[in-house]
Amino acid sequence: MHVIGGTASTALAERISRELSNAPFAIPFMKRFPDGELYVRVGGRLEGEEVVVVQSTRTDEDIVELLLLEDAVREAGASRVYVVVPYFGYARQDRRFFPGEPVSARAFCRHVELDADVVITVDLHSSQTLAHFSKPAFEASGIPAIARLLRERPADVLISPDRGGIERVRRMAQLLDKPWFALEKKRIDSDRVELALPQPLPVAVEGKQVVVVDDVISTGGTIVEAAKLLKKVRAGGISATCTHGLFLRDAFERIKAVTDEVYSTDTLGNPAEKASVAPDIAQILLRESTH
Numbered sequence: 001m002h003v004i005g006g007t008a009s010t011a012l013a014e015r016i017s018r019e020l021s022n023a024p025f026a027i028p029f030m031k032r033f034p035d036g037e038l039y040v041r042v043g044g045r046l047e048g049e050e051v052v053v054v055q056s057t058r059t060d061e062d063i064v065e066l067l068l069l070e071d072a073v074r075e076a077g078a079s080r081v082y083v084v085v086p087y088f089g090y091a092r093q094d095r096r097f098f099p100g101e102p103v104s105a106r107a108f109c110r111h112v113e114l115d116a117d118v119v120i121t122v123d124l125h126s127s128q129t130l131a132h133f134s135k136p137a138f139e140a141s142g143i144p145a146i147a148r149l150l151r152e153r154p155a156d157v158l159i160s161p162d163r164g165g166i167e168r169v170r171r172m173a174q175l176l177d178k179p180w181f182a183l184e185k186k187r188i189d190s191d192r193v194e195l196a197l198p199q200p201l202p203v204a205v206e207g208k209q210v211v212v213v214d215d216v217i218s219t220g221g222t223i224v225e226a227a228k229l230l231k232k233v234r235a236g237g238i239s240a241t242c243t244h245g246l247f248l249r250d251a252f253e254r255i256k257a258v259t260d261e262v263y264s265t266d267t268l269g270n271p272a273e274k275a276s277v278a279p280d281i282a283q284i285l286l287r288e289s290t291h
């Protein structure tokens with residue numbers, strides 16, 4: 001296998017190549033045309049090779065780059081193209097909430113799979129999005145990566161900030177053999193949330209090291225409110241984890257101010273990137289490889 005790292009996922013792509021017994025790894029040449037359009041060129045001899053393109057799609061520029069890279073490796077004669085989108089942008093608009101809206105996740109899936117034989121992503125907003133692919137598509141989980149990290153860190157109680165994250169925290173708790181519970185969350189708008197503790201508290205947190213487990217940290221509002229609540233019930237220490245660390249605006253600083261540590265996986269580059277999903281993605285690649 002050859003691994004190509006897009007600009008949004010260069011470090012993770014290199015880690016994946018190492019997991020694939022040091023598969024050849026390349027960073028494509030890129031430049032902008034005077035009108036702002038992107039030019040990409042992939043190097044190496046890709047003819048007849050299985051090629052993995054790794055590119056998170058946090059911005060629209062990332063999406064264009066991914067589509068061009070896919071076309072480039074096809075054009076270079078790759079025998080099989082694996083498209084790895086560690087952070088799958090537009091996944092949150094996974095249905096039409098109001099008349100006139102697109103199902104953005106579906107629109108993106110259709111385009112991503114055009115030049116792909118296999119698509120791999122990590123912790124989608126909703127796993128049902130996989131159904132929009134007509135080619136084989138798989139979702140790796142960020143939970144094992146975070147669990148590997150938490151084995152080395154203090155963690156007494158795991159907490160999901162909302163009921164939607166129950167399966168995630170339950171799985172993590174199983175891996176680490178720790179108690180867990182979920183908070184009640186009401187989203188007021190995209191920047192504000194209200195959280196409440198379940199009554200009675202199912203697990204004592206006083207003096208304990210609690211870990212808030214989320215899939216995405218975006219504005220940081222959820223984690224900041226969760227930390228405030230857990231301080232009120234005298235948690236001994238608070239850390240926050242997520243698979244996808246977007247950390248918009250000053251989210252990272254605001255979270256750091258109310259927690260002891262913040263951990264995310266490397267699906268997106270950020271200052272909390274401490275756990276790698278490379279082994280979990282490589283495992284799927286090896287399983288799906290025809291060689």
Ligand code: R5P
Nearest residue numbers: 215216217218219220221222
């Ligand atoms: C919500 O469904 C997600 O699991 C996260 O809790 C949410 O995306 C976090 O967003 P923010 O950091 O803006 O509160």
